[in-house]
Amino acid sequence: MSLCLVAGAGIILVVIGSQDTIAKTVHTFIWFMVVWILVLVICWTSAVFLLYVTALPHRIMRERRRRRLAGGQCLICGYDLTGNVSGVCPECGRSVA
Numbered sequence: 001m002s003l004c005l006v007a008g009a010g011i012i013l014v015v016i017g018s019q020d021t022i023a024k025t026v027h028t029f030i031w032f033m034v035v036w037i038l039v040l041v042i043c044w045t046s047a048v049f050l051l052y053v054t055a056l057p058h059r060i061m062r063e064r065r066r067r068r069l070a071g072g073q074c075l076i077c078g079y080d081l082t083g084n085v086s087g088v089c090p091e092c093g094r095s096v097a
């Protein structure tokens, strides 16, 4: 009888111990996944931000070029070329034609 109690207690301890181990494993896995997802989100956000920041100067220059073309200005220096018939910007010497 006492041997059965000891064996039963042993089995219960093993089951509790394994449940504790499983719970710790699941807990660790969930934390690993949460941290991994956070790392992925941070990496993707940084990548998108860096792409946007590196493309920004090009977009600014393209907008300035479009504005100068529409306003009849020199593309290099922005000098107003209204009425200019020489075909050369008097400010920077760039050929306008």
Ligand SMILES: [Zn+2]
Residues within 6 Å of the ligand: 074, 075, 076, 077, 078, 079, 089, 090, 091, 092, 093, 094
């Ligand atoms: Zn010019």
